[in-house]
Every structure is written in structure tokens, then in C-alpha cells.
Amino acid sequence: MPLSPADDAFADALAATLAPDTLRRAEPRYLEEPRGRWAGAAGWVARPRNTDEVAGIVSACARGGVGIVPYGGGTGLVGGQVCGADQPASLILSLERMTAIRAIYPQENVLIAEAGAILADVQAAAAGQNRLFPLSLASEGSARIGGLLATNAGGVNVLRYGNARDQVLGLEAVMADGTVWHGLSRLRKDNTGYDLRHLLVGSEGTLGIITAASLKLSPRPTATGTALLTVTGPEAALSFLALARDHLGEAVSAFELMHRTGFDFLAETLPEVRQPWAEPPNWVVLIEVGLSGGADPQAGLEALFAAAHAAGLVSDGLIAQSEQQARDFWALRERIPEANRRIGAVSSHDISVPLGAIPDFIATCGPALARIGTFRINCFGHVGDGNLHYNVFPIPGETRGDHDDKRAAIKACVHDHVHALGGSVSAEHGIGRLKVDDLERYGDPVKLAAMRAIKNALDPNGILNPGAVLRRL
Amino acid sequence: MPLSPADDAFADALAATLAPDTLRRAEPRYLEEPRGRWAGAAGWVARPRNTDEVAGIVSACARGGVGIVPYGGGTGLVGGQVCGADQPASLILSLERMTAIRAIYPQENVLIAEAGAILADVQAAAAGQNRLFPLSLASEGSARIGGLLATNAGGVNVLRYGNARDQVLGLEAVMADGTVWHGLSRLRKDNTGYDLRHLLVGSEGTLGIITAASLKLSPRPTATGTALLTVTGPEAALSFLALARDHLGEAVSAFELMHRTGFDFLAETLPEVRQPWAEPPNWVVLIEVGLSGGADPQAGLEALFAAAHAAGLVSDGLIAQSEQQARDFWALRERIPEANRRIGAVSSHDISVPLGAIPDFIATCGPALARIGTFRINCFGHVGDGNLHYNVFPIPGETRGDHDDKRAAIKACVHDHVHALGGSVSAEHGIGRLKVDDLERYGDPVKLAAMRAIKNALDPNGILNPGAVLRRL
Structure with a gap:
């Protein structure tokens, strides 16, 4: 059954059942998403104060066959929070007042x-x-x-x-x-x-x-240690991770891999971010450990570095000597996405592969992309989870707009490589509206059939976030 | 639609499609469950060698509208593996040959x-x-x-x-x-x-x-420590757990509470189990910690004991000095279920409550049961998870059979107390066929409706483990 639009008549009738100021026309911020790739259709936003009000709004939408787009902080990167203009206008339901x-x-x-x-x-x-x-x-x-x-x-x-x-x-x-x-x-x-x-x-x-x-x-771990280590490559990073977990067990809280491209982008667009080297290394690992029971993370990281150095896995390293230095190390990692936005990616990919397949993925995907065009690749991310942000950028002097015609081919190339290695084309960002096609292309058909059956069972009229995750048939 | 029985005609037709010896009449072991509370109806068991064979068997059952009871090790305690005689005979599908x-x-x-x-x-x-x-x-x-x-x-x-x-x-x-x-x-x-x-x-x-x-x-933690500590009661046990986690973080791997009744039962039925005290304490905690990063669990447990003793939480304690002693401590905990079986419970309960509600539960449930009759209560279990095995036994000289008429009232009393405190009437054993009524009585109605919708969506003919978890309507 097609949905009815959340039009003015619906909004007027709903508003009459709600506390004043619960419903209003959606300001532009509800219709945008962080990467500015597309805009939602104008409409209404409901801002309930409690669960009963949410239930009342959903009931009204259920009776009216009106779609609902739930809205949180609006930070999602796959358009799950933005209703496209290809659907009858949905009611945006923002939880922003339920902050207790x-x-x-x-x-x-x-x-x-x-x-x-x-x-x-x-x-x-x-x-x-x-x-x-x-x-x-x-x-x-x-x-x-x-x-x-x-x-x-x-x-x-x-x-x-x-x-x-x-x-x-x-x-x-x-x-x-x-x-x-x-x-x-x-x-x-x-x-x-x-x-x-x-x-x-x-x-x-x-x-x-x-x-x-x-x-x-x-x-809370009683003591935390942070180090920035130069590794010889992705393979060495994984061996180093295994060594770290042998030494320190689950005390390894974070293990991030960064490629030199990220440091170059930081230097280019955010020169105020301090970099602790004259010439950036090709591959760097940021490791954080949090220990309890009186253990000393500094000593643990030093012993780990010595063992990794002896094994030829790391060539150089800095162990943070203060909280400020630890924050500086983290700033390198955390400001890379901002540098990426300033450069402007042709195509971004939030992918994961089995840990053991990471070196293979990095070794084969870059050359395959080079057959499509000449790009800069910034590969970084939560390598301890097999989760890489693998983003493709124009070379200096070119812009993302110069490569609009290649975006689909780039995405397919990356995702095909990921899929062939048993990986995921959405590691942490989700499907939203951006990756509905990808899910259909790469998803297990039996899982997809089960998902459709479950959606149909729990939301038979398809009013909840219509068009997200699963195509509305 | 009612199910068809897995009768000889169905079995003959199915056997013709399978490798020899895949299907045979179910021996008694497939029709029993560990507590011997009820027996399954005689029938057929399929023992496929691989996933394709499982798929073939399920397809045949789907076409024939025949129920299937999946069978693993047969150790479940709520009858999920035993098809009752109140249903058309199901095919037992044992995974015992798929052990790779x-x-x-x-x-x-x-x-x-x-x-x-x-x-x-x-x-x-x-x-x-x-x-x-x-x-x-x-x-x-x-x-x-x-x-x-x-x-x-x-x-x-x-x-x-x-x-x-x-x-x-x-x-x-x-x-x-x-x-x-x-x-x-x-x-x-x-x-x-x-x-x-x-x-x-x-x-x-x-x-x-x-x-x-x-x-x-x-x-694997690089070093493990085990201790057996006398606590003043359940409240002190919880404070001690919080103290242990402040000291040792997530290195606390196990935290079991045992009441004296368990030690009395061990002495009565399994005197070969060594008990490290002349007179058993009323409440004992078994704690295990597993540390990495070169930390010393012995020292950690000693420091923890000193702090807990100073706080008045523990009055006495033994830290295992050898692996053998650690195993002896664990044997106390692990053989309690066997001692329980030898005594013969009137009613057993696998329940959980929010951690903070444990003292209240223990303080109020016993007196409530005393209004039903005179019993011995063995309360022990994974108190770090809020999960207690709260089992009710006859006093010496009486048998469980003497109290058959009180079992329903005992169970309702325990479960009502648990439910009132926001707890669960099945913490780790599941629903199976034993607790279908409990789920209907205590389950959230909206969750139950969602469960039924999901079951109907994924198994519209109700052939998978019919009568388990949800009543077959």
C-alpha cells in the first residue's frame, strides 16, 4: 500500500492531539546530512518530550499510513536520517528533547x-x-x-x-x-x-x-598508555597486533592504522596539527592500552616495543610521556576525516575484511583502482577490527568533480574486492539510503529474504523509515 | 495448519533420498532429558553429515508439513530437545555427525x-x-x-x-x-x-x-589466580565484587556465590569432595582473576583481600597456592549441581535479578517460601551476572515426592518475587517446553507479539521445534 504524505492536513490534525510546539515545519538542518551529498524534502518535524508522545505520534502515522523518519543527532553518513524526495513526505520524528x-x-x-x-x-x-x-x-x-x-x-x-x-x-x-x-x-x-x-x-x-x-x-582502566609506532606495512601491523595481545591481553583498547597520505593531507589542510616527525612514515600504528591491577602501561608498551623491534615489525616509535602528548597522538588520527573533507574525496568506503585479508586487500585494490584513473588513496582506520576507511581522492590540481564519471566504477571496484575477500561494504556506518543497492548486490539472498519477512512482520505497512535499509516495493 | 507426523511412511520416503544410515529409529537417549522430568514420544532421528543433507531433510519436512526437533548434546534443562507426546511426532534432527x-x-x-x-x-x-x-x-x-x-x-x-x-x-x-x-x-x-x-x-x-x-x-590471560572467601552475606558479596572490579578491572573472570546448604549437601552426598574448613561458612565467594601484561594475580588477590577485610566485607579467605588447589576450589562449586540431584529438588529455578536487587530477593523469598512449607534452600550461582540457581529441597527425612502438591506454588512464589524485582525467570537455560507458560505470564506483551510475528514470518508452517518457546496455536 502506498504511503500517504505527511502534508499540512495531516500535520494540522496531529498537532491538535499534541502539546503545543511539538510539531513544526522542519528547518533545513533536518533535511541535510554531514557530507552534503543530498537533501531531504521539506516537511514537518515532531519533537516529542516523552515515550507516550512518541507512541501517540506513531499511532497517528500508523492510522494515516504516513511514513516516519526517526532523527537523532543527524550525524549518520549513509542518509538513514534523510527522507528523499522520491517518497511521499515522511514525518521527521526527532528525539532531541528526550535527553534524560x-x-x-x-x-x-x-x-x-x-x-x-x-x-x-x-x-x-x-x-x-x-x-x-x-x-x-x-x-x-x-x-x-x-x-x-x-x-x-x-x-x-x-x-x-x-x-x-x-x-x-x-x-x-x-x-x-x-x-x-x-x-x-x-x-x-x-x-x-x-x-x-x-x-x-x-x-x-x-x-x-x-x-x-x-x-x-x-x-575504568586505572592507567592508560598511548604510543605511535612506525610499522613496515599492513602485514607487520597485524603481526604487531597479535604480539600486543599476547603481551597485554584485552588491555589493548585501540589499534589504529594510518597511511602517510593522511599525514600529507593534514599538513596540506590543517598545518596547525602537530606532527612528531620531519618526514611522515609510510605506515603508522596508534596503540592505546588501559591496564588495571597496578600494572604499568608505560613499562608494558616499552617491553612490547622492544619485542616488536626485535621481530622487525616496528622501526621507530614514540610512547606518550604525558596526557597532552597522548592527546596530540590521537589528534593526528581524529583530524584525518576533517582533512579528507577539505581535500574532497571522489569516493569514500567504510569497509571491513577478515583481519588476515587486510594486506591482500591493500595490495590488490590500489593497483586495480589505478586502472580506472590516477588517484590518491587515504587508507586508515580501526585495523584491529578489520575496519578500514578506504577513501579515494583526486591528485593535486584536480577536484572530486573532475571524476564524477568514475565514481560508480571506483565504488564497484573497491566493493568487489572487499566482497571477494569475505568482507563487508558497510562496516560501521550502516545501509541507510546510500547503500540499499549494495546490500541487494552483495547481501546473502537468504538473509535478505529473512530481513524482508521480518520487516513485513513488524511493520506491515512500511511506515518506519521508508526506503532505508530495504527498498520499498 | 496442523503438522503431519514423522511416521514410518514419511521416514521411508525421506530415507530413500538420503545416504544409508542417515535415518533410523530414535534410541531412548534422544527421548530423555537430564533431569528425567519427562520423555519424548518414540519416532525417527536423522543424523546428517553435512549442511546440504540438513537442507535436504528440512526441505522434505517443509514439503510434508512435518515438525523437526533439532538435537545437539541433549544437555538442555528446559526440554527444548524433547518433543512431547501432545504433538504429532516430530523428526529429531541430530547434529552429532557434524563435529568438524x-x-x-x-x-x-x-x-x-x-x-x-x-x-x-x-x-x-x-x-x-x-x-x-x-x-x-x-x-x-x-x-x-x-x-x-x-x-x-x-x-x-x-x-x-x-x-x-x-x-x-x-x-x-x-x-x-x-x-x-x-x-x-x-x-x-x-x-x-x-x-x-x-x-x-x-x-x-x-x-x-x-x-x-x-x-x-x-x-589467554598469562596468569590466573583463584580464591575462596568467606563473606558476611549477599550484600557484602556485591560490595566485594565492586571492590574487586575497581582493583582488577575486567580481569575478574568469575565470581560465584555459594550458600552453606551446598556444602552441607556435598558433605551428605559426595563426601569425597574435599572441603577446606571444619565448619562450612554461611556464604562463600569463589573469585577467579586472569591477568595479562606481567601482573601478578596472587599479589592482586592479596591486596584485594586486605582491602575487603579492612572494609568488613570478608572475614576469612584462602588464595589457591597451586593449580591443584584452584581445581579443588572449583570442584566445590562444580559438584554442587550433582549433590543437588542426589538430594532431589522439589523445584529448581534459574533466575536473574538486577545485581542491586540480589540481597532483597534472598531476604524476602525465603520467608515467603516458609509460608508454603518447611524446606531447605540452596542458593548459589553466577552472582556477578545477577544469575542465581535458587533451588528448593525437602528437609532431611522427606523426599521431593512428598511435596509434589506444593511445586506449582513454590515456583509461582519464586518467579513472582523475581518478576517484581525486574528479573528473569530464565536467566541462562532458556524457555524450551518447560517455561512456555512462564514466558506468557511474565513476558512483555509487546515483545511476545513481536516474537509471534517473527516466528510466523520465518517459519509460517511452524515446523521448527514445534511447541518450544512459543505455544503452537
């Missing part, structure tokens, strides 16, 4: 946050109780919990703590018919039926709207 | 095992590569991976490493229509659509039949 941290149980390592809570605020609330909420990523100052869970966000601490889904004990969510699932469990173990929590996490708002989450906190 | 460890990738911390692989064999294969497969429980010598994942098994290491589902990177599974989902991912990050993996894990064979799994391995 409802409760915190330090002894239980549990925190209950509403969907609109900003990640940095949740981290701070946990830290205030000497606990760690380990989800951490570049947009943490504006990304909201609901969106982070709906997209199963990744970030820099996945190696040790897992993805966003691994931080969730329970959910409260509004289903497509407006009913509310009260699942804010504080339990570590609960085997009573299908895991609806993990089904909603990562479903990008297409199966239900998360309104609150019960989040798992972790102990 | 297909591959192991030590550098990636990945192991791929078929569903019939026995847990202890998977642990050993991981250890052979200096890796840890952390899932560990009493039945690990006979429980099989497929069943362990289908039931999202728990065990003693959940505190540090999570439940069975947290060890899974990907699955291969046969769906209700006989199609095969090829999802044996080795990826740590893959956000391409709904998480079918987590939906099948814990669905107890009602949504698909797991044929193989890609499992996550962990670094």
Missing part, C-alpha cells in the same frame, strides 16, 4: 539513558561514577544514543569493548503500531525468548523507534 | 566449528593455538556448539566474556524452507542489515537450524 539520563547504578555498571541523550553526556555521567561508557567516535559531541544504537555505531574502542550493540542490556521502543516495548532490563542474563534488542539495534529505525536504552558500563 | 572444526585463524582470533562440535573440543582447539574460547559450563564435555548457541548458554565466565551469543561472529543455518544462510563471517564489524545472527542465537531452534558458527576467540 533516567538512572545510573554504579554498583551494577548500568546506566539508563533516553534516546536523545548525547554520547559525550553519557560518557561524562559514567565517568562521574568512576565508570566507563566505552563507545567513542568522532561525532560524540552531537551524536545521540538512539541513533548510535539504531545504526550499531562502531568507533575506536570496538577492539576491546565491541560495537554499540555490545553496550546494550535492554531497550524501550515504540513499535510500528504505536505499542511500547518496555524492555529496559538491567539484567546480564535473560534467556526468555528472541532477542528483540539485537534485532532493533542496527535496524536503522525500520523496525521500531528506540526511546531509551539500558546501557552497560565498564570498569 | 572447519578452520582456525589464530591471528584473527576466529574459529569456525560445525554445530555438532563438543564444547570441550572447541576449547581445546583454541588452547592449542594459545587462544581462549571462554564459554565454560558444567556440561562442556557433552554439550554441542549448535545447542549452546541455540540456547544462548551462560556458564561461569559470563561476567568477563559475556554469554554464548557474545562469542559468535557469524552463522551458517538452514531456514524453515530448507534454504541455507551462508553467514560464517569472520568480521568484527559488519553493519549490513538486520542482525540475523543474534535472532537465531537464543531462538532454541524455532527460527532456523544452526549448522556451523564462526566463533570469537580471546587472548
